[in-house]
Amino acid sequence: MNWDDIRVFLAIARTGTLGAAGRSIAQSQPTMGRRLRALEASLGHALFQRTADGFVLTDEGSALLLHADSMEREAMAISRELDGSAARLEGLLRVSASDWFGMHVLAPLCAAFTKRHPGVTVELITDARLYSLARREADLVARIVPFDEPDVVQRHLMHVPYAVYVAREKATTGDAPTHLVTMDMGFSDMPDATWLREAFPQARVAFRSNSRHVQAIACAAGVGAAVLPRPLGDSHPGLKPLAGASSPPGRDVWLGYHRDLRRLPRLRALLDWLLERLSERVA
DSSP, X not given: OOHHHHHHHXXXXXXXXXXXXXXXXTOOHHHHHHHHHHHHHHHTSOOEEEETTEEEEOHHHHHHHHHHHHHHHHHHHHHHHHHHTOOSSOEEEEEEEOHHHIIIIIHHHHHHHHHXXXXXXXXXXXXXXXXXXXXXXXXXXXXXXXXXXXXXXXXXXXXXOEEEEEEGGGTTSXXXXXXXXXXXXXXXXXXXXXXXXXXXXXXXXXXXXXXXXXXXXXXXTTSOEEEEEHHHHTTOTTEEEOTTOOOOOOEEEEEEEEGGGTTOHHHHHHHHHXXXXXXXXXX
């Protein structure tokens, strides 16, 4: 079996469509279909049922998936081990974070790092999706939930304070907000979203979004009060903290990387750079 065909099979099994699978591994949809047909022909089995809702694994496909996952883990382990032994401070580092944290915290620090180490290319991916360190979707991941994967090394990066913001022209009145801007229903149980509803129980939720940047824009437009991370809220010219408001709960941010990369010089250098610069900012 061709390993590239196995990669195609795994991508389709995980996404359910040729288009989404192709985007995940940078292949065209016709190429994905052709490689899948070649794999099924070489095995003599149909691996998927084609349905109106996408591709569904057959029994033979489910059996192959177990072994394909193992093959991928071994292939990625080889890649990580070889990268971990590289001594030069050059190459690609893929970093993943949420949109606001990537823009307001990591982007300026990563830019300064690449100027200091021009042989290193930092690829900063801002996405709500949790990227897999084991599958090498990212080399370094920043998130607000501690890592529980057994092969992940994590470091506490920083504590992010939050505040209640309103449009700048409404910041000095001190009046309790009557309308709120908050997270969408999928994230409504987050600590800051819960705190906002409890702090202003008479206010009506007027706007929801899973994006902190979108919330900031709506808040600055006067739609309602929003709880935002201070690195984002303080940098927005149209926002000011609500006068007299108590402080909502902040969040801790963790950095995680696969243990096989612990000796990778460029990863160690970036990690030390981020920890040092953010400790200076806190101090």
